[in-house]
Amino acid sequence: MNLALLFNEDFVAPDRVVLRGRRLEHIRSVLGASTGDQLPVGRVNGLMGLGEVIKLTDSEAELVVVLDQQPPPLLPLTLILAMPRPKMFRRILQTSATLGIKDIWLINSYKVEKSFWQTPWLSDQNLRENLTLGLEQAKDTIMPSVHIRKLFKPFVEDELPALLNGKQALVAHPGTAMPCPTHLNTPSALCIGPEGGFTPYEVGKLEEAGCQSVHLGPRILRVETAVPVLVSRLFDACL
């Protein structure tokens, strides 16, 4: 937690917050903070700044906050991801938030196991919690949005063309002819397949909707590795 993300319910006055639970635990045990210390904080979907600890007990931390800095630039990327295996999903969600992705679409695909859609990690509360962890890691405040589409064909035929409008759209697919581009600086969309990959039919449908198939070389990466590798290859955001 490189920044404590503050939610409306944390504010007890316009410049004062009370933190409990995970964030309190982190402030006490990991940061070893004491009264008078200043910690990085940020208001969800708002400004970042510093919070001065004015009270610290076993049950709560009270901070006076000054919020005067913009969060870092976002990544102009719409990520369209075949629903990953639950354990991986949680990490991918956190990583995506850390990398600055603000628009995430979880879609079905032939090789997505039906049971993956039952995971509790898809509940609103768990999505928010994991995206929060990713934002706190990066020192960002802008909460990504997550859209769930459990039917591939209606999504690709009815929604995807409009979603891709004005964007450079790619589908990462091993063994395809074109290498993944670099130095993108315009709004983009990227589709990433499931562990077993998209089927040829699915790649065809994604191409029909406007996606260009690209590859990352002969090594097959796990989805959780493919996400950061693709993002750092496509964008210069890390420079």
Ligand code: SAH
């Ligand atoms: N078993 C599949 C690979 C799936 S890897 C196959 O052999 O085709 C899971 C997803 O990560 C892929 O659908 C793709 O979107 C992405 N990916 C992993 N390695 C890749 C590579 N070398 N090139 C392009 N995409 C890759």
